[in-house]
Amino acid sequence: MRANTQARPRCAFCGDFMPFWPPGAPATTCTSCRRPLILFPASLRHARYRILSVVDVAKVILLPVVGGAVVAFGLARMTPLAFANVVSIALLVWGTIDVWDGTSGLESGIDRVRRKIRSDRTAKRISIAKTLFGGASIALGAVGLLMMS
Numbered sequence: 001m002r003a004n005t006q007a008r009p010r011c012a013f014c015g016d017f018m019p020f021w022p023p024g025a026p027a028t029t030c031t032s033c034r035r036p037l038i039l040f041p042a043s044l045r046h047a048r049y050r051i052l053s054v055v056d057v058a059k060v061i062l063l064p065v066v067g068g069a070v071v072a073f074g075l076a077r078m079t080p081l082a083f084a085n086v087v088s089i090a091l092l093v094w095g096t097i098d099v100w101d102g103t104s105g106l107e108s109g110i111d112r113v114r115r116k117i118r119s120d121r122t123a124k125r126i127s128i129a130k131t132l133f134g135g136a137s138i139a140l141g142a143v144g145l146l147m148m149s
C-alpha cells in the first residue's frame with residue numbers, strides 16, 4: 001500500500017489539484033501555476049510525503065538567516081564585512097526566488113501574494129514587478145559581493 005498514490009497531489013503554492021506526481025521524482029513543477037514543488041518526508045516510518053512549494057520554503061529558510069545575521073552584527077559578534085557578505089548572498093538568493101516566482105507567474109498567469117491567489121491581468125503585472133525586483137536584487141547582491149572581494 002503506497003500512501004502517496006492514494007490522494008491526488010495538490011500544489012502547495014496555488015492549491016490546485018495536479019493530475020499526477022511524476023513517479024519517483026523528488027521535485028516537479030505545478031501543472032497550473034508552474035511553481036517548483038518538492039516532496040518532504042512527513043513520516044520516517046511510512047512512505048508518506050508532504051508537498052512543499054520551493055518558493056515558500058526558501059523564504060522561510062532565508063528569513064531566520066538574515067535575522068540571525070542582523071542580531072549577531074548588532075551584538076558585535078560579526079564583522080561588518082561578514083555581515084555585508086550575508087546580506088549580499090541573501091539578496092542574490094531572494095532575487096533568484098523572486099525571478100523564478102515572477103517568470104512562473106508570467107508563464108502560467110497565476111500569482112499569489114500571501115494567501116491571495118490571482119489569475120487576472122493584475123497577476124501578470126505583479127509577476128512582471130516580481131521579475132524586475134528580483135533582477136534588481138540579484139544585481140545589488142552581485143555588486144555587493146564583487147565590492148567585498
Ligand SMILES: [Zn+2]
Pocket residue numbers: 011012013014015016030031032033034035
Ligand atoms: Zn500550483
